[in-house]
Amino acid sequence: MTNKVTLTQFIIEQQREFPGTSGSFTALLNDIATACKKISHYVNRGELIGVLGSAESENVQGEVQKKLDIITNDIMVSALNWTGRLAGMASEEIDEMIKIPGHYPKGKYLVAFDPLDGSSNIDVNLAVGTIFSILRSREGIDADLQDFLRKGEEQVCAGFVLYGPSTMMVLTTGHGVNAFTLDQDIGEFILTHRDMRIPEETAEFAINMTNQRFWEPPVQRYIAECLQGTEGPLGKNYNMRWIASLVAEVYRILTRGGIFMYPLDCRNPEKPAKLRLMYEANPMAFIIEQAGGVCTTGRERILDIKPTDIHQRVPLILGSKHEVERIVRYHQEN
Numbered sequence: 529m530t531n532k533v534t535l536t537q538f539i540i541e542q543q544r545e546f547p548g549t550s551g552s553f554t555a556l557l558n559d560i561a562t563a564c565k566k567i568s569h570y571v572n573r574g575e576l577i578g579v580l581g582s583a584e585s586e587n588v589q590g591e592v593q594k595k596l597d598i599i600t601n602d603i604m605v606s607a608l609n610w611t612g613r614l615a616g617m618a619s620e621e622i623d624e625m626i627k628i629p630g631h632y633p634k635g636k637y638l639v640a641f642d643p644l645d646g647s648s649n650i651d652v653n654l655a656v657g658t659i660f661s662i663l664r665s666r667e668g669i670d671a672d673l674q675d676f677l678r679k680g681e682e683q684v685c686a687g688f689v690l691y692g693p694s695t696m697m698v699l700t701t702g703h704g705v706n707a708f709t710l711d712q713d714i715g716e717f718i719l720t721h722r723d724m725r726i727p728e729e730t731a732e733f734a735i736n737m738t739n740q741r742f743w744e745p746p747v748q749r750y751i752a753e754c755l756q757g758t759e760g761p762l763g764k765n766y767n768m769r770w771i772a773s774l775v776a777e778v779y780r781i782l783t784r785g786g787i788f789m790y791p792l793d794c795r796n797p798e799k800p801a802k803l804r805l806m807y808e809a810n811p812m813a814f815i816i817e818q819a820g821g822v823c824t825t826g827r828e829r830i831l832d833i834k835p836t837d838i839h840q841r842v843p844l845i846l847g848s849k850h851e852v853e854r855i856v857r858y859h860q861e862n
């Protein structure tokens with residue numbers, strides 16, 4: 529690769545299109561990239577440094593935390609809270625909104641993040657990731673909950689880092705989707721995938737089939753039709769994947785198309801969905817739409833949802849345009 533473009537160079541180039549930008553956004557992205565490089569180090573070393581396994585504690589979601597859920601959360605918080613670029617943070621692993629300590633300056637951005645996505649995979653050495661969503665806030669003032677509870681439509685940036693065979697950052701600032709591969713030799717994220725586009729057609733779906741009996745009729749119908757293959761109304765044979773890691777599923781869909789579903793289910797009326805709006809669904813929806821895909825609950829565009837809680841859960845259906853639109857139609861017909 530002749531001319532290696534680093535993440536910093538790429539963002540500065542993009543920012544040049546907006547006269548008057550202060551550079552604090554570029555600096556914030558570099559802070560996040562530095563934190564994720566550190567996380568990549570920990571994830572890569574695993575039991576060599578004794579970080580695998582359970583932490584025997586529960587998070588606000590009622591999930592037993594992995595040691596790395598806590599370690600990656602601390603890495604993100606300590607990389608971001610002192611920089612003067614943030615007015616507040618929110619994390620999957622912390623109950624309340626995270627305030628910037630009093631003695632640090634307050635900035636004009638908010639970051640909501642899932643420090644370790646796909647955490648059930650970490651002990652079995654499968655792909656995991658970090659997901660982040662950036663919103664603007666009132667500069668120099670401690671953010672409050674209302675500053676956070678804004679539609680995904682208002683995000684200024686969304687991204688995720690995939691810790692897979694290679695470590696990659698996927699990013700959008702509302703001008704398309706680009707991916708960067710971490711060059712471990714120089715410790716830089718290098719632009720390797722420019723302007724990623726999701727194919728509109730697909731014959732590959734991802735869903736946790738073991739939840740089938742809890743799904744609503746539109747999803748039951750769609751999956752039944754996929755399984756009928758060429759003999760069925762969809763007239764083509766489908767393939768199935770389930771990695772149990774949202775970041776890995778979304779990266780696959782960005783690369784070769786597909787549809788991912790964690791739909792509404794009737795198992796527990798208190799918890800009708802699994803994935804979280806602020807730091808899973810919203811950032812992925814921004815990325816998917818910027819790459820030409822569609823992202824919905826089945827009934828509502830994810831980016832139009834007005835959040836009511838930092839840890840709110842939503843049904844999530846995303847991917848190739850024509851396939852997701854079919855499922856939205858099935859919900860309307862139902």
Ligand SMILES: O=P(O)(O)OC[C@H]1O[C@](O)(COP(=O)(O)O)[C@@H](O)[C@@H]1O
Pocket residue numbers: 620642644645646647648736772773774775802
């Ligand atoms: O274990 P299940 O039900 O298959 O769910 C897998 C899903 O849960 C998640 O692991 C939830 O994310 P966390 O690991 O951050 O809690 C997603 O990445 C993944 O898509």
Ligand SMILES: [Mg+2]
Pocket residue numbers: 642644645646774808
């Ligand atoms: Mg997650």
Ligand SMILES: [Mg+2]
Pocket residue numbers: 620642643644645646647
């Ligand atoms: Mg997580």
